[in-house]
Amino acid sequence: MLKTGSCFFLLLFSASSYAAVPSVKVLIAKSLKRVVVEGMDLEKTIHTQHKKQQYSGRKTIAFNCNPSASKTKSQMPKNPLLVASLSSPTGLVSWGKHKYQGELQLLTNPGQESCDLVNLIPMENYITTLLSKEMNGTWPVEALKAQAVAARTYAYDRIKKGMGFDNPDKLYHLESSEKDQVSGTFHDITQKTLQASRETSGMILVGPSGKIAPAFFHSKCGGKTFRPDQVWGGVEEGYRSVNCTFCQKTGMKDWNYQIKGQKLTSMVDQVLKRYYADEIQGTDVKLMPDSLANSELRMYVGDRLHIIKKSYLRNLAGRELLPSNNFIMSMKNNEFMVKGQGYGHGVGLCQLGALELAKRGYDYRQILSFYFPRHQLKKAY
Numbered sequence: 385m386l387k388t389g390s391c392f393f394l395l396l397f398s399a400s401s402y403a404a405v406p407s408v409k410v411l412i413a414k415s416l417k418r419v420v421v422e423g424m425d426l427e428k429t430i431h432t433q434h435k436k437q438q439y440s441g442r443k444t445i446a447f448n449c450n451p452s453a454s455k456t457k458s459q460m461p462k463n464p465l466l467v468a469s470l471s472s473p474t475g476l477v478s479w480g481k482h483k484y485q486g487e488l489q490l491l492t493n494p495g496q497e498s499c500d501l502v503n504l505i506p507m508e509n510y511i512t513t514l515l516s517k518e519m520n521g522t523w524p525v526e527a528l529k530a531q532a533v534a535a536r537t538y539a540y541d542r543i544k545k546g547m548g549f550d551n552p553d554k555l556y557h558l559e560s561s562e563k564d565q566v567s568g569t570f571h572d573i574t575q576k577t578l579q580a581s582r583e584t585s586g587m588i589l590v591g592p593s594g595k596i597a598p599a600f601f602h603s604k605c606g607g608k609t610f611r612p613d614q615v616w617g618g619v620e621e622g623y624r625s626v627n628c629t630f631c632q633k634t635g636m637k638d639w640n641y642q643i644k645g646q647k648l649t650s651m652v653d654q655v656l657k658r659y660y661a662d663e664i665q666g667t668d669v670k671l672m673p674d675s676l677a678n679s680e681l682r683m684y685v686g687d688r689l690h691i692i693k694k695s696y697l698r699n700l701a702g703r704e705l706l707p708s709n710n711f712i713m714s715m716k717n718n719e720f721m722v723k724g725q726g727y728g729h730g731v732g733l734c735q736l737g738a739l740e741l742a743k744r745g746y747d748y749r750q751i752l753s754f755y756f757p758r759h760q761l762k763k764a765y
């Protein structure tokens with residue numbers, strides 16, 4: 385059980401001045417044939433020609449990203465290239481119905497003969513839009529603050545790992561998608577997301593050694609969280625699997641269905657080929673007793689024992705078939721039963737658990753110390 389007062393984070397203050405607030409380059413759209421940007425008093429920089437231009441009043445600027453209409457394929461640059469940047473003194477630039485703070489940047493995507501769109505945005509503005517997408521802008525502010533720290537840590541880690549804040553070669557740091565984390569637009573900002581960002585500004589999680597922790601989060605753990613090595617194989621310091629009962633009454637209901645033997649054998653064969661450089665010999669499958677404590681399935685095919693990560697099976701089966709990695713599989717005759725709970729990869733912060741904890745009066749430090757018991761909070765800027 386989580387106990388009040390279990391928080392033992394050290395807030396590490398330094399007497400020296402903090403680093404400047406970093407900006408994040410977020411990939412917001414891919415493979416566009418045409419990009420139309422609009423804004424007041426727009427400033428346009430065409431990087432390929434070192435040209436800057438200022439427009440007064442409202443202006444719409446269209447970019448054609450289809451080389452067949454302008455250039456031949458051979459004239460297209462071979463590597464992605466920053467072509468143009470657009471910003472406005474009002475702070476907002478529109479792409480279609482979406483308004484963005486910061487700068488919109490157009491990259492060539494030569495492989496697909498199209499453009500990618502990047503939003504260069506100060507970290508805290510990024511966090512204020514993201515909270516409405518990754519959580520909900522109306523949730524209790526302490527849950528949003530816990531999410532703000534986790535998301536900021538994730539982005540900060542990506543920027544640092546990527547190559548440092550100022551390296552212009554890295555055209556973006558992360559994607560606005562489930563691959564990284566989903567960010568929103570200016571319209572996703574609420575009073576609460578502003579408050580959550582302001583009251584945790586610059587705070588990130590570090591591991592026991594003081595290194596930035598890649599802070600992972602997911603929708604609903606369904607009963608317990610996983611360590612990164614149980615799901616992805618890589619070891620990240622400080623993570624523990626924690627029992628979480630707080631998400632059980634909300635979100636996706638527990639799931640329970642059958643998989644035909646033939647279908648499971650075929651999925652297992654694909655997992656073995658993709659992740660273990662192995663393959664199934666034969667069709668006679670016998671599943672060893674499984675439990676929720678196991679992050680791996682053990683099965684005999686013929687007389688060979690195969691041990692496969694449940695998360696690898698989920699990667700292959702997809703989220704509709706296996707919504708989480710928190711499942712148990714059993715065998716009856718030639719049918720396989722799958723029973724599971726939760727939604728998402730299960731590593732780190734459980735968002736629905738954080739919601740319930742905030743409703744019960746826990747603050748964001750206590751929420752984070754529950755899901756990241758060995759990590760500490762640090763003010764990065």
Ligand SMILES: [Zn+2]
Nearest residue numbers: 605628631734
């Ligand atoms: Zn949970």
